[in-house]
Amino acid sequence: MVDAIAIDLPGFGDRASEGYADVRDVLDDLCKHLADLDLSRWVIVGHSMGGKFATLIAARAREGAAGLSGLVGVVLVAGSPPSPEPMDENRRAEMLRWFDDPAQLTEKAQKFIDDNTNDGLPEEARRQAIVDFVRTSPEAWKGWLAKGSREDWSAQAGVIALPCLIIAGEDDGDLREAAQRLKNAPHFRTVDSAVVPRAAHMIPQEQPDHLAELICKFCQTISATALPVQFVRLMASDRVSDRTRCAMLARHSGPGRTDGSVLSQAQLGVLAAVVARILPGASEPSDLARRLDAGLATGRGDGWRFADLPADVEAWALGLDTLAAAEPKFARLQGDVQDAILRAISTGDFDTQNEPSRLSANGMRLWFEDVASEAARLWMSLPATWAQIGYDGFATGDRGPLQGYQETAADVPEAWRLPLGSVR
Template identity: 40%
Template sequence: MTATAFCLHALGSSSEEFATLRARLAGTLDLIGVDLPGFGRSSAVTGTTVEEMVERVERAIGRSGATEWVLVGHSMGGKVASVVASRTIDGSNGLFGLRAVVLLAASPLSPEPMDDERRQTMLGWASDGEIGPDEADTFVSANTDEQLPPEPHAMAVHDVQRAAPEAWTAWLVRGSREDWSDRFPPNPVPALVLAGAADGDLGPDAQRTLNLPHWPNGEFGVVEGAAHLLPWERPDDVADRIRDFWDRRVAPGPLVPAATVRVIASPRVSARTRGILAVRSLPDDPGASPQVLTDRQLTTLRAVARVVVPQDDRPVDLALRVDAQLADGLGDGWRPDGLPVDVDAYRAGLDALAPEADRGDDHLATVLDAVSEGEHTPAAGPFDAEQLRAWAEDASVDLAKQWVAHPATMAEIDYDGFANGGDGVRKQGFLLLGAGQREAWEPAGAAR
């Protein structure tokens, strides 16, 4: 099943700007354009603040029924996409299934940098109730590195002309200046941030300093021969970069089944739990470096994971997640007697098993069986057979816990215990513990 990409356009544009990308990404992503209020075929009556635009997008995603989806945001749409992504990853908007974000010359969560003289000129274009063809042509030409071919140029100019003046003005006066940067922590969703080499205010420097820091798992690229209107100017280059990013960084990860996605997105699950599961479901970065282990130790731990927790062809990178657990000091609070602190124990245990892992998974499985019986003494290192056995048991538990914690695994083992109340009247957990209090259905004088 092809994932859905919800595409949010730039100021003065519409969903039509993604038509060229839609054909080029067919088979990789199914692009659906969303006209933001006051642009394209959408009325400005529904509201032109960033919050109102965000809510429109969230409703569109919710109504679509998509269970594996991506956000693509261009310029103005980039700010909206960033807010939607942040509210999805913290669970507050009731959506689930976000896999990645693509930002094209995006307006940041912070106020957008814009020359004040140019802002006033653009406001003047809409002051008489409509944007004329000459002004629209000037806007498109000013935001491209080279003149567009006749057909896309005409389409881009037409979009600017049909923009509602109140929506155009609202973005320039208020929306672009709204500051959302302190409302959300950095977002762990995999992100591709692209800038046009010849862009002005939202060019490479602005994307590096204003957008990229919000995405710790983000990748950055510069599109040569383009200014601000990337989807119109360089559709082949942009599509190739998105496809490569998807195939390499996102697609290999496990998928949460559609039925489970719908349960997690339902009112039966609290926002906090939904956010935790959203983070757990994000694809692991196959190119990530370990935080506390060496590359060789991580490779060995991955081999141990393949033996201890066999998975299908779209596995969770359990070893990378355990490494992150170690870096954060998030163990279970217990340590087998006679072992050093977790990080040192892992390093020693993995060093002891590295020569065995080099001989293949089948050999390693045989060795781990002997280790579990206390019958394998490491050739080198600080551990004796009993210490290695204790550590291997602890490591196996860590790997298994990381596997079970993933929403895809929960679906596989038919676990839905997280859907036990939500944030409404039937909240998760206990609202009141009242020993000796009679339940409403119990008769007066009932024995306790």
């Protein structure tokens, strides 16, 4: 079940009387509103001009802004990008004049609907759209078209680790799928996209059921990776600095498509199977394998290697290839059989068939020790693991001197602490 909270932008909807506010002021306003809602697990959905703000809010969450740490995903629906919105300048100039004559607003609203839908709207949806258009602040309408939509915030947006679903209308003019891939997709590490048939720009009014289905499916997909509610609340508290919160969120998000890879898909499959036996039930093995691979690609390892092994990138690939060559079906074997093979490797008794292009039995012993150590180190460094074991040592304070701990007796927790096991 997903609860939906609608937020009007200044100058529009129920906030039409507020007039125009520039991008920074609107962004500050929305971030404060979201922090006041005290949401512990949420997805932000931005339609049209709201897409620009959804992306920029996600960027602030990435930087550890207080009150936004529960954000787990972004949905852009025909979203305006952080960079200047693509728009025909003649059409922009025409639209800037629409509010000059109040007597023609209803006619202009009808034109707006016709221009931005595939085949009009159902009667009730059309009526509401006209009402919303007519009550829009003229200053906000003109301000967005002339200024806000042209502001370039792409540098501030950067690349965001949160998963993003980009939804485009099949018949949208300026913001169809190609524009979304060019303007919005590069700002997210992980992107899924969907094209809504028989829809243009006003997707929420044209295809509301289809849109709701896409959003709910996206929420279900990412919910498994969300941090527990109590843990997020502690992260969002004033006991955690923005810098620490930022680092934790980045670590939780993990590597993306731009972080590099040195292992083949076959090698990653074997590594995931090995990790699953080293840390049974501790985490998603394929995720840990992907993180280990990214660490190899970037050199973010433990800083040492065995003298009898080559550099980590070569050693790990050789070890995985040696295991796969001796046990071609290793990844599909039963757990107890895999355990027996890994025990033989750990004691130096693994038969490598004396292949000169593979690691020796002793080399495999050292390789496995390194893999086991690095997998355990990586797993223990993840915020999801801290939540699972009830670790809260990161919550040392944000303002003034470190707040630290007051209670030192055994089995006497601080009032703010996470009860062990309560956030699993």
